[in-house]
Amino acid sequence: MMTKKSTPASRASLILFLSQMIAALEVPLDLSQPPTITHQSPKNYIVDPRENIVIQCEAKGKPPPSFSWTRNGTHFDIDKDARVTVKPNSGTLVINIMNGGKAEAYEGIYQCTAKNERGAAISNNIVIRSSRSPLWTKEKIEPKHVREGDPLVLQCSPPVGLPPPIIFWMDNSFQRLPQNERVSQGLNGDLYFSNVKPQDTREDYICYARFNHTQTIQQKQPISVKVFSMDSLNETISANLSDTDFYSAKPLTERRPALLTPVGSTSTKVELRGNVLLLECIAEGL
Template sequence: MSLPWELLILLSFKACLAHGPVFTQEPSDIVFPLSSDDKQVFINCKAKGNPPPHYWKVDGREIKPELESHYSFVEGNLLINNPHVINHGGVYQCIATNTFGTVVSREAKVQFASRKARNTVSVREGQAVVLLCGPPPHYGEIKYSWVFNGQRGFLQQDARRFISQRTGNLYIAKVEPSDQGNYTCAVRNMMTNTSVLSSPTPVVLRRDVMGEYEPKIEVRFPETLHVSKGSSVKLECFALGPVPSISWRRADGNPLPGKIKINHSSGVLEIPYFRPEDAGVYECVAQNSRGRNAARGQLMFYDVEHLHWTHTLKDTQMAIDTNLQWECKAIGKPRPTFRWLKNGQLLTSQQGRHYVDSGTLSISRITLSDAGMYQCVAENDLGAVYASAELKVV
């Protein structure tokens, strides 16, 4: 008995609406401060599909909230309640799957920062001191600040005090009696807008007084630094001893670029929008009443290009016994490599009727078993990008 044509049209319409999963938001690396009052970690992942997708993995193991009380799913996102620094750190990946196939998100590393007690630092008046921040593992842009004696505002930098935005360490060129107290390093992740505070470091003054000496450059930029086109580079230079003055020049005889920004009090030289003509040898000179010292380093132009797609995949419908060739193209510096996934599983270079050659996937004599979700992954040392498409077989 044949079906009425109205029912056939309705079934065809519903079949067109059904499709494989597609990510609209993927998880990102995160460092969570265990000192935070909020004892929950929320890892975002959203995917659309009909029927709806989702589950999660950590370090390759499937997460099952019904068996692990710390984990729960909130509209497909992952919530970790009362996380533990050892038990819940790892590499998380969101898996979107339905009856049409599976796609995997990019990997996200989750780590937790805990606080350890700091030893007391004993210094003489007039002596220099370096307080180590010891930041936790982190990703993305980080801003370092220091808090003195639990005060509301952050410690202000001047010619005598310097905070390195490369290491987070606090440098005091010449200690005064008013510097005695507790120092706490504050680390803010600008990407996740989360902060973590170190344990306080007590600084106490000894009775004897330190004599004066020539400047010792304690904070210096690398001897060789590769800078990519269009980026902003900051060179740090700070000296210990009776408060020295800091000046900058190009050691190769060329004038400093007109666009540079110099913060004389904190010893930072910034070159925005780096270009080939900005490359060269830069020198920092520290001078006080006892003498002078200099540090230099070479900035080298590095032509880097962010990884991005120039040709990606599209959902495809193929008939049985036909041949398919999919091609994805991505450019970037360093040059990317490619791999292919079917329903989240790696396709080898030659697997039956499937043949992978860099950014090209060929499938000969298509069968119903070839239907599913396919992903092309382009990656280099700077990251990875994912492209996905569904293959329907009729």
């Protein structure tokens, strides 16, 4: 079987033919295009109350699109609010709260629309909320008297912030309290002891809540824990201290585990799609 070799002339004709096909497929530069959203703020947008609020909305299209906003489902008239401006050639809103404005006044559900003669594009609903770091509720915390080997849970119960605060336990010297297979912090901030030892006795178990958006740290009142060893138990009771915590005093023995969390025979956890799901299991035992 013979094959025909290509000549320079045939190769040139092929290249010219392919070039003409590509040119025919090219989109004319002046062809109008409907808008497309290229950048927008996150759906759940927590803002710092000490800084201006910037709600982003960028779009492309030909001709360049115009922008409009709704707030809580109704038209947001930007021209009527002197604190609100729009970035040039953009739909991004800048709300000036640095000079006496309050971020809380601009909370709500925002949505941006980019529109030209070819159509419109709509952003996601953007929920604007101001960060909050409320104060801890005042409470009287009674000292914890615990028998050696028993389980213990120190409740943190931090204030409900936005976003939720980062919880950690420290002492009066701002040293982190050690955690291990016996002592662990739960997702709710509580400190769990599977069984206590005499060395757990101290007067300065302090739960701290750090609010990153407002860069503030708040602390719960110190919790005092006294662990009584079996050797000192009889002496403690005979000293007329409350013996209600020790009515079932028995020799220190090993025992099977029991769950501190989750509690009950079943539990339910709800999480948003795309978030990280954490399933917690903390047990006591000796």
